Amino acid sequence: MNVQWQQKYLLEYNELVSNFPSPERVVSDYIRRCFKTDLPWFSQVDPDNTYFIRFSQSRSNSRSYTGWDHLGKYKTGVLTLTQAALINIGYHFDVFDDANASAGIYKTSSADMFNEKNEEKMLPSEYLYFLKGCDFSGIYGRFLSDYWSKYYDKFKLLLKNYYISSALYLYKNGEIDEYEYNFSISALNRRDNISLFFFDIYGYYSSDMFVAKNNERVMLFIPGAKKPFLFEKNIADLRISLKNLIKENDNKQLLSQHFSLYSRQDGITYAGVNSVLNAIENDGVFNESYFLYSNKRINNKDVFDAVAFSVKKRSFSDGDIVIKSNSEAQRDYALTILQTILSMTPIFDVAIPEVSVTLGLGIIASSMGISFDQLINGDTYEERRSAIPGLATNAALLGLSFAIPFLISKAGTNQKILSRYTKHEIRTLNETNIDMFLEEYGINKNSISETKVLEVELKGSGQHVNIVKLSDEDNKIVAVKGNSLSGIYYEVDIETGYEISSRRIYRTEYNDKIFWTRGGGLKGGQSFDFESLKLPIFFKDEPYSAVPGSSLSFINDDSSLLYPNSTPKLPQPTPEMEIVNYVKRAGNFGERLVTLMRGTTEEEAWNIARYHTAGGSTEELHEILLGQGPQSSLGFTEYTSNINSADAASRRHFLVVIKVQVKYINNNNVSHVNHWAIPDEAPVEVLAVVDRRFNFPEPSTPPNISIIHKLLSLRYFKENIESTSRLNLQKLNRGNIDIFKGRGSISSTRQRAIYPYFESANADEQQPVFFYIKKNRFDDFGYDQYFYNSTVGLNGIPTLNTYTGEILSDASSLGSTYWKKYNLTNETSIIRVSNSARGANGIKIALEEVQEGKPVIITSGNLSGCTTIVARKGGYLYKVHTGTTIPLAGFTSTTGVKKAVEVFELLTNNPMPRVEGVMNNDFLVNYLAESFDESLITYSSSEQKIGSKITISRDNVSTFPYFLDNIPEKGFGTSVTILVRVDGNVIVKSLSESYSLNVENSNISVLHVFSKDF
Template identity: 25%
Template sequence: MKTKHFFNSDFTVKGKSADEIFRRLCTDHPDKQLNNVKWKEVFINRFGQMMLDTPNPRKIVEKIINEGLEKQGLKNIDPETTYFNIFSSSDSSDGNVFHYNSLSESYRVTDACLMNIFVERYFDDWDLLNSLASNGIYSVGKEGAYYPDHDYGPEYNPVWGPNEQIYHSRVIADILYARSVWDEFKKYFMEYWQKYAQLYTEMLSDTFLAMAIQQYTRQTLTDEGFLMVCNTYYGNKEEVQITLLDIYGYPSTDIICIEQKGLPTPKVILYIPGGTQPFVEFLNTDDLKQWIAWHLKDNKHMVAFRKHFSLKQRQEGETFTGIDKALQYIAEESPEWPANKYILYNPTHLETENLFNIMMKRTEQRMLEDSDVQIRSNSEATRDYALSLLETFISQLSAIDMLVPAVGIPINFALSATALGLSSDIVVNGDSYEKRKYGIGSLVQSALFTGINLIPVISETAEILSSFSRTEEDIPAFFTEEQALAQRFEIVEEELHSISPDDPPREITDENLHKIRLVRLNNENQPLVVLRRLGGNKFIRIEPITFQEIKGSLVSEVINPVTNKTYYVSNAKLLGGSPYSPFRIGLEGVWTPEVLKARASVIGKPIGESYKRILAKLQRIHNSNILDERQGLMHELMELIDLYEESQPSSERLNAFRELRTQLEKALYLPEMEALKKQILQIPNKGSGAARFLLRTAMNEMAGKTSESTADLIRFALQDTVISAPFRGYAGAIPEAIDFPVKYVIEDISVFDKIQTNYWELPAYESWNEGSNSALLPGLLRESQSKGMLSKCRIIENSLYIGHSYEEMFYSISPYSNQVGGPYELYPFTFFSMLQEVQGDLGFEQAFATRNFFNTLVSDRLSLMENTMLLTESFDYTPWDAIYGDINYDEQFAAMSINERIEKCMNTYRGVAFQNSSKSIDFFLNNLTTFIDNGLTEIAISDLPYDIVQQEISQFLQGSNEWKTLDAMLFNLDKGDINGAFRKLLQSAKDNNIKFRAIGHSDNSVPPFNNPYKSLYYKGNIIAEAIEKLDREGQKFVVFADSSLLNSTPGTGRPMPGLVQYLKIPATVVDSDGAWQFLPDVASSRVPIEVTELENWQVLTPPQGKILGLKQFKLTAGFPTEQSRLPLLENSVSEDLREELMQKIDAIKNDVKMNSLVCMEAGSCDSVSPKVAARLKDMGLEAGMGASITWWRREGGMEFSHQMHTTASFKFAGKEFAVDASHLQFVHDQLDTTILILPVDDWALEIAQRNRAINPFVEYVSKTGNMLALFMPPLFTKPRLTRAL
């Protein structure tokens, strides 16, 4: 797994200082006006004052102690320079107490108070705090002097002094017991947030932007990532979705995930305030989760990461796991705590437009909760002091450092940050921190002691900032690039605009004696740039204000041979723009809601609810500018129109609605996709969720991004009753009182009174005296929940809310698990029977699912099926067949003794699979000792769904009684037998400390299935789970699974390997006579699924060649040169062939006849490439197929044309190398006069970049004459633009 790391900047801020970018992009607060030269001073002062006013527990302690002393008529003390000392021995003489070299612990009084030493010991044995011989409040701490010259006699050691106490310890303890530090803190806290909430919100947003700018200018944030961050900063909810990171359902205070909307596999950015690199980009959330898990293995990262969660969440309980334990389990890669499940376990989406206000409120609440824990308790569970707001301030100080480096903040950020945030081990410049960290004893090394001693560091920083006030002249002078250039190059600003590419460079010397040039480039938009020479004719661009290098921005100094003038050219900043998309779904031909109202108007007839939904959906479509969201909404609108026609077939509005539906179809499906459209829209009832997914899959397939899977996914959708159905379930709100994710809603429980069976009349419920099924329902739930079942069901205001999946209920509720007198009684079975009857012909998901659950169900099924098909791609049967493919292997297996078979399975193959019968389980248990002796570590079973019961399995194995659902499922599997085979299998795993894994698949689909596609889907997902959980080094396992899962079955386009083929183990069965036999993989099963009619659109991509990309290509690092092409050639072959390849290339380039073919005329490739091919043959080189490339280009306005180019090639070491003698007809480096030789794909990429090609397509054959003239990109790649662009 890798994060995205490319950097290809064409953003408008490139070439500017971080300071300049910040002022241009930040929101328009009064103190950030572009021309207000004092804005930095105001910015820093406000920030410092806010820090300085932060409620300070150390100051509060001082206030409480001295007010308590004054009430007793005692003198004040400074608790920061007064110490609570504990001695191991003492003696007295003439009323004085002498302590020798026996100081065991010493804390400043402030530290002792905040660590609750006095309050915790208040009701203990008070000998410690009352005894002058043991402890006291002293004016000197661990630096107490020794007096060896004072002779008290030979029996005494040197005396420790001064030896008089200021107060007895009990004096301070009484004050703290009578007055709560927490209550005092809370008062200051409320006043603080009332005053600074808005400013703190602004500071969060400013720091968010500043950190992004710093990363962007350092090239650790891509263009795409920076744009996503900016969209987040500006609250563009249409572009990005913000999710609060959570671990096992515990939300962090301030870590967020940013996802770009509208992409098939959205890119995601993780934002960790205080991290060394706060923004980390990933290709998907799975990579993000794995990255976090990896970093948690490092203790310093773990410590830092914990600080993003409140102390309240970090406490452990007997019945729940806190965040600390959850993180520990994830870091240890505990099988029961996989990172991909428990990171983002219960995602919470935040309002993008209100993000920083939300984060401010979360910080406020966190600070309140943490302070409660910190000040009230000093238990081991809470000893790690969370700096909360203070650490947030520290993470934001680098924004000030970016704006005004001269402030001199006394914190070394580089050493205080980790990848997962700030640790409390902050390094402070100088020795001030060590001087503060006075103290010896058991608590000195605790994180609590470290934390409370950082508060003075923050205060010192705040004082520096709040006092930082300078005149205009002292603030850095350059607030625009123009000002900087004018002053440094000693010209007036107006003259800058008149500098032309023809003018000679203006040159100065910087402080490092480097020659710095100011020139205007002679290409593209002719920007004014500052350069520093690298060597020869090469220069690097530098920022005008800071003189920092802009990486990758090379500029060449060239001479015009005609005029002999010197010019500076660069392609590092070509004019750019968003990539063109052939799949831009234009709405030019789709009515707006206003037009629809006019066309569908019926005099005297009001607009009904169905019509209102159509209008609302149409408005959302026109408001959306995200491709995937828009096409999904359009399919949903088509679905609404179909449902409207179904329910109101005689409506006078239908003609208008049908016309609108036609418009939507035309906008969604290109003419070239007509056959595909018919296939997708022939899905019964045209379910919008499936149509959205399938069109997106087809688009990706047409673009060459994915494999050929659309046809099989459509067949699967046609055979799945949920995928193919339109949504008819519940689209309303969920009451706040519901504390579980709701999957199904029955809006009015009176529907239970309309079913055929009167359950309330059954003998078991006669004594309840209920008069209807709906009246019976609350009692059924009450009694079921008292037995530990159906806990996620709630009736509120006559509506039933269900959080269990249908499959969970199906597997756990049955006549076997729910018998009268049994542990779970009859009530759940009655409830489930009522549900099954009330669903009618629609099916449970279609009738009652919530919109979110239904959409997720549809897309997840199709996505999982797509992954299942990927499992079959390029699967190599060879390793399995080499061992088990022998036609006589079953005889060899039978010839061995039982012990020999077990030993062979467990030591040669890492395991064995059994058919999941009670006979197989009994056989296994009878031989369990032998399996264990041969290293058995795990048992896996496909009859239990992992996502439903794996957690309860873990709880059972650990001795917990909380496994009701698992218990009920075992009753079901064992047909009510309390001593059944499956229960004995689980108990044996517990007794022998063997891991037990459920690998069954749960997706509201209940096997067995009759059609092969659904069987394939179910099988593939179980195999994927088994691979993830079992295919690891060091594991030895036994798997129990249905026989249809064990070996190969027909698959899509190729056979579907079985569980044993993937795990490379044998499949076995125990027959009715108790004989253990090998199950061979039948050759007749290794075939594709039979398809009666192969659709002509099944292969959507062009049969030859490939699309390089659906975007506009451009150069990113200047024109290619001989030197820049050299690595591409060297890396194309192995090192031992490199010299021979370069000799052939040199021969071609030095050949006189070949050089005579070089041509710069447009279109010359048609005539030149055959001559090049002929010359290559004459030179004794193996001729290649050549290559041709074609692309779109914009002619202006709305018009597009296509262009093409072709080349010859030669073969070497199995690769083809383009030899292009006509490439100079395209823009190029002025020093580039040679023949272009590159691997074919690299050649195509360079030609595309130099021509700013749009959606280029390459075929691996040279074309001439009519073949070249007719060569054009596939029509579906032609960009579709609107006038607005």
């Protein structure tokens, strides 16, 4: 191993560690975001510099926010808000409200007196309730998942390099002999009749240790050990050696760390790894035969793929716990990953001439005096903190979260030093150096076979590499290293022999020949040659990392091809509403061509492009089936008019753009909005095919064309959108309406059918003798004409529509910033009730319609002078929205009241309502009080509006004025109602708010909030 290779290894190793997600930072950032969204009045609070302090004594103080103050000498515990979250501080209080007397939240951690002068205006109980609803485990798990998605391949490659370099190092230093060295290398390709097995103790499998054996020798690989390879003649001897080893020093503890935390713990009726090891050590009920108890074979072609997957799986095995738990069986699960990563610290030291110290072991735990045993088993804050010597008393980490940032920072420091002195240029074979390289090694270019392997030993490093020609790149010559069993290779640096993980090459055997390809995938032994199809447009998409100067240069598996805007190089899909209109009038527009997109696999893209059919079918579609919707005898392929959906579906796959006649398409039973089903045999014109694999192998899972995947994408947001959306849905399904507080309005003009049945009605001044009541459902084909036209309602915009929660608000909707980003999945049904042109719309829904796990939301969008009413009577809920589309002074609180009451009468089975009396909001209060069990009016009140002020009160009528004369003019109100079935009962809650709005930047601020349980 030359020095350059060692430096490169350590540089990538430190990158792996330094990018490991710190639980403390993840939790801190999550709390900050929640303060801005869930508790906006705390948006300025810094959880890392604000303190949750407990006291042994307190005294009454009417001036303080909690009603108590405390002497500094009586404080018993000081934690930042982040630390309090990490140790689950709520477990220290049986009743959260009791915390207001015995604890406080302060701007400083040290003072003689803690009172109104240094307190934050936040009750400890309020923070505890907030923490109770947080899913820190899920949030951290998502960051962990992101880490693996980015570093999985690098982890696997580094583990392999660790294995090979360790074997070579031990051999050159005389610690293993030549036979043992050759055995360790042969084991990787199963040569010499070698088989590989997972290492286990009593059926508990290690995540990163494995056994290789044949009839002559047995080898145990233990990453992280001073001597990672243990050789014996047979399994029996290996078991005895292990028994002797665990009796020495800390070897038993070190061995157990290669098993998940769950596996180490005892259950009620069974023993875990730790108990088994103790019994083996002390000749108890278990003996050495419980080593290698199950004999489970590793079937993966690449053993390091099996190990990497096992480590990844292990990292989520204790996924419900983040840092600390009451249960002895639940510990810091983040350690399970870091332990394995630390095990990959090279056993060699890396000397850099320009630096006076030796790097390599600086990151290893033992060299820093870290006691992992203390980190695992320490039960108190002080015990766990003391596991790391030299840390400041106020270090803002707990348990393993002490260790991780410490290790990460050390790794970061090492990496900076290495980056400074290690050469970064990648020296692969290319047009400028290929001739010189071939001459130096005496290789004739023509002697390099397209389908065979030429092995060369690099002079600078002694590394063995293969010189091959790429079948899919005009026989370009490259130097590679890899595994013939897995078929995955990597281009190498021709100076050091070090693999470059971003330059993957595939080896495929077909008809006794070897094909080397960059893209992977063969058809009949050859690559899919899209160029041969002479398509109007075909090209390979380039990732952000290939664009000079891109601010997203760190992204190598995505591009700006379709998102946020489609590239001019591609034909644009036909607008959705145009397609809807064509389909509705298929008799007139059946021959009209529309343009659609689809993300699909390489093979399906090839078949579509080759056979010019929607599903790549070679069969003929019979004309008799056209226009009849889904046929049981037909297969259908979905395409979309939405570029965001096509972008999400085609990433790491292929994009296909087609033209198809309207008569072949329908949207019956399609998966998502803006999608159209086309018979597989339908003829299409292929306009473009784009290879979007970005030099990666195509994932084995077929692409999902769903737009939800775009909405849940993390590509442009640091925060975890999927996890936040999931958490919001969980809270909603428990009847928690607080997820809407301070987050603006929900409003979309999409139309999608929803599962619950409801009745709807309209009363409008422009048609005084005509009332409309709708008894049938809203469907996917479009909007009801009485709730969408120029006579009733604003032209071009529906006034009553239904949709599902994967898209909550339109991009053009003001005051909906939060709900444009997050979603509530398509399990949520939404009814949007707006006002008519000059009158009211309303709905009536039976509570028995609501299903478990499928919440219903009724929203009124933005209110700007309108009035909304929510009323309940028996098992029915009503919601009515009255107002005008063009401002008319005094209308809503007079004629608007009459139209609202008429809608209520229509929905309570009065087909010809007659409403008489002096119309004003007081009239509305009296009407609701006498007609319904309980109700809520959300309205605009002003001296300038006739009859708008409510001057009376009734016990069963609540009122909320979202606009008053002293509220800023630029603002709006909201009204949202939820219906959720929990444990067989339907929960009904309504939330009304008023907001100020900055039109220039669309920022909103909540002014007043009112909620009501029905």
